[in-house]
Amino acid sequence: MAKKKxxxxxxxxxxxxxxxxxxxxxxxxxxxxxGPFTPEVALLHPDALRELHVEFREAxxxxxxxxxxxxxxxxxxxxxxENRLEELNRRSPIRPDREGGDPxxx
Numbered sequence: 001m002a003k004k005k006x007x008x009x010x011x012x013x014x015x016x017x018x019x020x021x022x023x024x025x026x027x028x029x030x031x032x033x034x035g036p037f038t039p040e041v042a043l044l045h046p047d048a049l050r051e052l053h054v055e056f057r058e059a060x061x062x063x064x065x066x067x068x069x070x071x072x073x074x075x076x077x078x079x080x081x082e083n084r085l086e087e088l089n090r091r092s093p094i095r096p097d098r099e100g101g102d103p104x105x106x
Contacts, residue, residue, distance in 0.1 A: 007063070018063040019056035026052065039071045040079045043088055 010016050026032045031041050031048045042049050053064050068089055073082045081088075 010062070016062045017060055019053070019061040019065060022049075022052060022065070022067055039067050039069070039088060040076065040081055042067050042091070043081060043084055046091070 005013075007016065023032060026041055026048065027034060029048065031045050049067060056064060071085060071088050073085050076082045076085055076088070
């Protein structure tokens with residue numbers, strides 16, 4: 001099996017498509033509420049986030065985000081999850097593609 005190109009190598013070849021619109025889509029689907037968003041959905045509803053990752057991949061995204069931006073103890077404290085920061089960072093629905101599968105479903 002040929003080694004996959006890294007992101008910098010891929011960028012040399014042309015555009016790389018990223019995902020986007022996570023929070024708006026998750027809000028529309030009822031998984032997060034409007035306001036100061038925290039990544040609590042990754043802890044409380046990981047299947048909903050995983051489903052959205054798969055949809056972005058199917059739509060052609062080359063790069064997926066883990067949705068851990070804004071993940072700090074003080075931000076997670078706004079929803080009572082300040083003690084789950086490490087779990088959030090270790091339990092991201094996206095797994096590195098180490099076995100040749102789709103990172104959104106590994």
